Amino acid sequence: MMRLGCLAIFLIISNVMFGQNNLKTVDSVYQHCVQNPHDTDAINQLNSQINRLYNRYPDSVQFYTIKQVELAKNANSIRLEARAYIAWGICQEIQGNLDSAIALYQIANKKSMKTNNLGLKASVYNNLGIVYSYKGLYESSLEYTLKAMQIQEERNDSSGMAMIYNNLGLRYSELGNQENAIKYYKKAIVLNRAINRMYHLGTNYCNLGRSLYIKRDLDSSKSCYDKALRISKQEGDLYNQSLVYDGLAHILLEQKKINTAQLYLDSLLVVATSISDDYGINNAKFTQGVILQAKGDYKNALVYFLAFEKWVLKNRYGSSQPDVYRSISDTYKALGNFPKALEYMQFFADAKDSILSDQKDLALEQISIYKQGKLQREKDVLNKEISIQEIAIEHEQNLKNIFVLIGGLLLLIAMGIGHRYLAVKKTKKVLAEKNKIIESEKERSEALLLNILPEEIAQELKEKGKADARDFDMVSILFTDFKDFTKTSATLNATDLVKEINTCFETFDGIIEKYNIEKIKTIGDSYMAAGGLPVPTKESVKNTVLAALEMQQFIKDHKLVLEAENRPAFEMRVGIHTGPVVAGIVGVKKFQYDIWGDTVNTASRMESNGKVGKVNISKATYELLKNESEFAFESRGKIKAKGKGEIEMWFVMLK
Numbered sequence: 001m002m003r004l005g006c007l008a009i010f011l012i013i014s015n016v017m018f019g020q021n022n023l024k025t026v027d028s029v030y031q032h033c034v035q036n037p038h039d040t041d042a043i044n045q046l047n048s049q050i051n052r053l054y055n056r057y058p059d060s061v062q063f064y065t066i067k068q069v070e071l072a073k074n075a076n077s078i079r080l081e082a083r084a085y086i087a088w089g090i091c092q093e094i095q096g097n098l099d100s101a102i103a104l105y106q107i108a109n110k111k112s113m114k115t116n117n118l119g120l121k122a123s124v125y126n127n128l129g130i131v132y133s134y135k136g137l138y139e140s141s142l143e144y145t146l147k148a149m150q151i152q153e154e155r156n157d158s159s160g161m162a163m164i165y166n167n168l169g170l171r172y173s174e175l176g177n178q179e180n181a182i183k184y185y186k187k188a189i190v191l192n193r194a195i196n197r198m199y200h201l202g203t204n205y206c207n208l209g210r211s212l213y214i215k216r217d218l219d220s221s222k223s224c225y226d227k228a229l230r231i232s233k234q235e236g237d238l239y240n241q242s243l244v245y246d247g248l249a250h251i252l253l254e255q256k257k258i259n260t261a262q263l264y265l266d267s268l269l270v271v272a273t274s275i276s277d278d279y280g281i282n283n284a285k286f287t288q289g290v291i292l293q294a295k296g297d298y299k300n301a302l303v304y305f306l307a308f309e310k311w312v313l314k315n316r317y318g319s320s321q322p323d324v325y326r327s328i329s330d331t332y333k334a335l336g337n338f339p340k341a342l343e344y345m346q347f348f349a350d351a352k353d354s355i356l357s358d359q360k361d362l363a364l365e366q367i368s369i370y371k372q373g374k375l376q377r378e379k380d381v382l383n384k385e386i387s388i389q390e391i392a393i394e395h396e397q398n399l400k401n402i403f404v405l406i407g408g409l410l411l412l413i414a415m416g417i418g419h420r421y422l423a424v425k426k427t428k429k430v431l432a433e434k435n436k437i438i439e440s441e442k443e444r445s446e447a448l449l450l451n452i453l454p455e456e457i458a459q460e461l462k463e464k465g466k467a468d469a470r471d472f473d474m475v476s477i478l479f480t481d482f483k484d485f486t487k488t489s490a491t492l493n494a495t496d497l498v499k500e501i502n503t504c505f506e507t508f509d510g511i512i513e514k515y516n517i518e519k520i521k522t523i524g525d526s527y528m529a530a531g532g533l534p535v536p537t538k539e540s541v542k543n544t545v546l547a548a549l550e551m552q553q554f555i556k557d558h559k560l561v562l563e564a565e566n567r568p569a570f571e572m573r574v575g576i577h578t579g580p581v582v583a584g585i586v587g588v589k590k591f592q593y594d595i596w597g598d599t600v601n602t603a604s605r606m607e608s609n610g611k612v613g614k615v616n617i618s619k620a621t622y623e624l625l626k627n628e629s630e631f632a633f634e635s636r637g638k639i640k641a642k643g644k645g646e647i648e649m650w651f652v653m654l655k
Contacts, residue, residue, distance in 0.1 A: 025049060026064055037074045046071070047083050062091035066598060082111035082120055086127060092596060093131050094239075096278040096315040100596030101131045103584055122151040122160055129167055133174055136319040136351075142171050162191035166204055169211070174319060178211045185211065202231035202240050209247055222251050242272045242280035249287055258294050265291060276643050282311040286324060293327070298334045305331060306486050314523045321351040343494065475595065476531040476544035476578040476621060477603035478517070480508070480551060482570040483612050485525040491568045501525065504555065504570065511550050515543040520595060525570075526607075530595055533583050541578055541624045545631070545652055548574045548615045556613060575606025577618040605641035609649065619648040630655060 026049045033042045046068055050061055065088040072081035089104035105128045112120045129145035145168050152160035169184035185208040192201040209224030225247050232240040245268035252261035265287050272280030289304035305328045312320045329344035482488070489497050505522060512519055512529050516537070520528040531537075531544030555572045562569035579599035602618060610616030616636075617625075625631055632655045638646040 026061075030064055030067060033071050037071065040075050040077050040080060043068065043071050043075060043077070043080050044083075047080070047087060050087050062088065062095075062598060065091055078111050079115050079117055079120060082108045082115070082124070085111065086123055089127060089131075093127075093134075094277065094279070095601075096282075096311075096317075097596065097600075098131055098134055098315060098317070099594050100600075102128065103582075103594060103596060105131065107582075107584075118151050118155055119157065119160060122148045122155075122157075122164070125151070126164060126167060129171065133171060134317055134319055136317075136321065141174075145171050158191050158195050159197060162188045162195075162197065162200060162204075165191070166200070166207060169207060173207070173211050173214070178215050181211045182208060198231055199235040199237055202228045202235060202237055204228075205231065206240055206244050206247065209244075213247060213251060216254075218251055218254055222248070225251070238271050238275045239277055239280070242268050242277055245271065246280075246283060246287055250290070253290060253294055256294075258291060261294075262291055278315075282308055285311070286320075286327070289327060289331075293331060293334075298331050302328065302331045302335070303486075310486065310524055314526065322348055325351055470534070470584060471580065471582055472533050472536060473580050474536065474541070474578060475533050475581045475583075475599065476541045476576055477581070477595070477600055478527075478529045478531070478544050478548055478574065478576050479603050479607035480527040480548075480572055480574050481607050482525045482572050485570070488568050488570055489525075500570070504558070507554050508551055511547050511554070514550075515547040516540075517544055517547050518593075520593070530581075530583075533581070533595070541621060542628060544576060544578075545615065545617065545621070545625060548576055549652070549654060552613060552615060571612040573607050573610040573612060573616070574614070575603055575608070575610045575616045576621050577603035577606050578621045578624060602641075602644065602647070605644055605647065606649065609639050609641050609647075611651075614651045615653070617650050617652050619650075622648075622650045622652075625652070 026046065029042060029046045029049055033039060033046055036042060046064065050064055050068070065084055068084035068087065069081060072078075072084050085104050085108035089101045089108065092098075092104060093101035105124055109121075109124045109128070112124050125144045125148035129141045129143075129148060132141035132144065145164065149161070149164040149168060152164050165184045165188040169181040169188065172178070172184065173181035185204055189201060189204045189208070192198075192204060205224045205228035209221045209228060212218075212221035212224060225244050229241065229244045229248075232238075232244060245264045249261040249264040249268065252258075252264065265284060268280060268287070269284045271277075272284060285304045285308040289301040289308065292298070292301035292304065305324060308320075309324045309328065311317075312324055325344050325348035329341045329348055332338070332341035332344060492500065505527060508527050508529075509519060515531070517529050517531045517540075518533055520530055522528070529544070529547070531547075532540035537543075552572065552574055555570065559569040559571065577599055579597075579602065581595045581597040581599050583593070583595045606616045606618055622633060626633065632653050634651040634653070636649040636651060639649050641647045
């Protein structure tokens with residue numbers, strides 16, 4: 001057992017060499033496609049090669065998936081374009097960018113609808129089911145998974161059915177129905193064994209092992225994990241190996257074998273790091289916290305749990321929230337911090353209720369669109385009522401004129417008509433007042449919509465009922481992040497922490513509005529904005545940098561004020577990169593205007609490799625600004641960035 005870590009390292013080295021050879025093959029196929037742009041068979045082969053390397057080299061593979069989209073468009077093949085977007089979405093999913101993955105899958109879905117390829121549609125539905133489950137949106141996840149299953153069963157596609165059965169098992173497991181989960185995992189195992197799909201068989205046994213672990217059948221669970229580990233090693237599936245090591249670590253913790261559990265966790269980290277598996281690396285933090293809990297080292301366990309919580313919130317892994325909140329609550333309780341234990345127990349209850357209820361809260365962010373449509377319909381109905389009443393008044397007035405010729409009966413009829421006339425007039429007044437209220441509510445709804453979406457996108461949404469994703473050639477992405485946020489926030493109570501973050505972000509909102517930059521979103525203590533969309537401008541790069549410098553100056557000035565009052569203050573890094581992106585509305589029920597692409601990832605690396613108080617920019621941004629007289633630059637040379645290799649960077653400042 002002590003040789004476990006060495007064995008893992010040996011296997012990783014072997015798989016890395018194998019993967020690098022495959023990357024050379026992928027590049028060779030790609031170069032052929034570039035030289036032969038109408039060779040759809042070659043583009044199809046490129047996609048097949050890419051599919052084998054997702055879990056080994058997600059960053060490198062993503063480059064080729066983006067290029068594959070361009071190749072498919074040039075070849076005028078909607079089918080290949082859809083497959084390329086699926087591949088791109090998988091890369092984003094593996095790297096933890098769930099909203100970006102959903103947006104790309106939705107684009108693939110639109111493309112697949114234009115084809116008669118049922119297998120392609122099933123693939124899109126299957127991937128949407130997976131990514132929605134990560135977000136804890138199980139209702140949507142099951143909906144898409146069942147759609148995929150229906151298609152594959154109608155096609156009688158054994159490999160497709162096996163994949164869907166496995167994912168349907170995952171959905172049932174997440175909902176707490178382990179009996180159904182086990183049933184579908186076993187169905188998948190039978191099919192994959194029959195068609196000798198060993199790679200997927202390893203995944204099936206891993207998932208079956210987890211469901212048996214949840215049922216506390218530890219012996220059967222370990223047997224399944226052992227089979228999964230053996231198959232995954234044979235097939236070179238490092239991604240599944242990391243999941244198996246995590247599962248075995250938890251079983252050994254249940255058996256009070258803490259040191260052996262730590263060995264498996266160490267192997268998990270080595271494997272996950274070697275393939276840039278963001279989920280595996282961060283999931284290891286949670287397991288490390290559990291191990292430290294078991295050792296009674298609650299203080300350090302809390303550090304790991306809080307780090308995992310930050311990652312979960314940043315990447316919107318809704319399915320992981322209840323577990324981490326419960327663990328943090330238990331740890332605070334063990335440390336004697338009962339107020340924080342109670343606070344996180346409430347977080348746990350809210351998260352669990354949100355995920356396992358009917359998910360009514362998912363409709364909240366769409367309320368502005370819903371109300372706008374509803375109020376307009378009500379206005380139309382009221383206007384029709386007013387028209388009907390006016391016709392009635394005119395008709396009754398005509399009757400009055402006719403009945404003037406009729407003696408004594410005229411008086412009685414006239415009195416009735418007069419009473420009716422006054423009532424209708426009063427009704428018309430009431431309806432007019434309601435109409436004013438509706439107009440006011442409509443204005444409020446539109447204002448809410450503009451708080452969520454850029455004006456141009458909101459207008460398109462109102463006019464067409466949807467907003468198409470768009471390509472932009474040159475967008476400057478800005479990321480901010482507070483240094484030692486977890487440590488500094490620990491010195492503040494919840495109210496003061498939220499107030500301080502809100503103060504900073506409200507100021508940032510004002511700054512980007514001043515420079516005509518689009519706020520994209522906040523992610524925990526990070527702030528993301530973009531210059532040059534949805535309407536590109538010549539000044540967008542310059543304005544993005546000016547905004548970043550002003551943000552940094554605010555943080556510095558604000559820090560001086562707080563320190564003078566003997567209060568804790570944040571320090572901040574800022575990074576900017578300029579390049580092409582895809583932008584659009586992500587999500588089905590819970591929507592947001594978002595951007596994705598390699599430019600976003602590089603901008604994030606600019607921030608993480610920056611320094612406190614500085615604005616760190618990429619070579620692409622520097623080249624666009626180097627002739628601007630108001631800026632000064634400090635070359636930092638080439639700096640190694642995670643998943644990117646060495647990148648040239650500069651600090652930028654005002655002269």
